[in-house]
């Protein structure tokens with residue numbers, strides 16, 4: 001357990017040095033032109049400059065460690081950002097913006113924006129990430145439905161799963177598909193509808209073709225093109241009380257969903273649909289960097305800090321000026 005009164009959480013200069021060590025293990029590089037030549041980068045010393053400012057001799061621009069990150073131009077001191085990152089990274093099921101607001105002395109609204117930015121830092125860019133699984137490795141897939149509505153699930157002849165809300169509109173249906181590499185990482189997706197097309201796209205974009213895929217008996221996987229997209233597709237028949245057959249099971253992905261559901265029910269009850277993908281990024285991140293994989297709370301928080309670059313622009317849509 002990291003001491004929450006540690007200097008990086010209480011002193012903005014120490015926090016900046018810590019962030020520099022995480023982002024620039026080989027020394028600073030210029031975010032404007034990419035220059036990483038130490039001799040061509042000088043630290044701006046003296047009272048005239050704000051601390052942590054560097055000058056690039058290549059492009060003659062100045063920068064600090066937060067340029068191009070989700071922390072850039074924030075009025076919240078960096079040590080509070082690091083504390084918020086640590087708290088979100090180390091909480092088992094998540095932590096509410098209300099609790100952050102009380103813990104670190106920022107307004108509720110600021111706490112809410114901070115957590116969403118940190119979730120953005122935790123998000124895996126699946127389009128450019130390594131595929132999951134590989135030869136001989138097992139990836140488990142499953143779907144769940146998040147939200148308050150009581151839904152009845154039906155499946156039509158063509159295999160399309162349909163949901164009927166009692167007196168509620170389709171906006172309350174929140175299908176989530178998750179992939180978990182056994183003994184490895186998780187990726188989950190909030191999809192508009194859990195259909196053949198959607199599942200096929202997710203499998204093709206995220207799972208190595210040499211993998212074995214384990215699911216339950218859902219037609220989404222068995223009747224679609226999915227079995228041809230992996231080395232082997234096997235399923236257990238939950239409806240016939242079959243949960244494990246040899247090494248075929250989907251317990252890992254079900255374990256993932258159980259943490260996700262407990263957190264969404266206990267902590268993030270009021271999550272709106274448009275933000276669901278960010279909460280999923282948070283759960284994916286903690287699961288993928290869990291203690292069973294040798295990642296402790298401190299490592300996990302540092303891993304999140306490494307993800308803060310290059311994502312600020314994608315989050316500009318929300319009114320970050322409020323921070």
Ligand SMILES: [Zn+2]
Nearest residue numbers: 030033056059
């Ligand atoms: Zn430069």
